[in-house]
Amino acid sequence: MGKTKSIVTEREKICFFCGRPAEGEHHLLFGSGIRELAEQDGLKVPVCNKCHNMGAAIERIHDNIMAEKLSKMLGQAVYEKQIGTREEFRTRYGKSYL
Numbered sequence: 001m002g003k004t005k006s007i008v009t010e011r012e013k014i015c016f017f018c019g020r021p022a023e024g025e026h027h028l029l030f031g032s033g034i035r036e037l038a039e040q041d042g043l044k045v046p047v048c049n050k051c052h053n054m055g056a057a058i059e060r061i062h063d064n065i066m067a068e069k070l071s072k073m074l075g076q077a078v079y080e081k082q083i084g085t086r087e088e089f090r091t092r093y094g095k096s097y098l
């Protein structure tokens with residue numbers, strides 16, 4: 001697990017998507033150099049391996065285009081609610097998903 005706490009949920013050990021025990025964490029914003037920023041900002045959720053990247057493509061976040069897009073949109077929504085403005089998000093993460 002990363003060093004910072006999630007600002008998205010307080011249920012640290014429960015998969016955000018299915019409620020089973022979490023085995024890892026998913027950073028809502030990810031990609032080259034982006035995951036580290038999401039870690040610093042706490043924009044991440046606990047996940048089980050199946051929901052994260054080991055389930056069938058339709059059941060997981062990664063390599064599921066719509067799920068990946070929604071993940072980034074949620075990350076930005078939480079950022080704008082708790083951290084900063086849309087313009088600050090755009091500057092920090094390189095683009096706006098909303």
Ligand SMILES: [Zn+2]
Binds near residue numbers: 017019020049
């Ligand atoms: Zn799950």
Ligand SMILES: [Zn+2]
Binds near residue numbers: 026030052
């Ligand atoms: Zn992930």
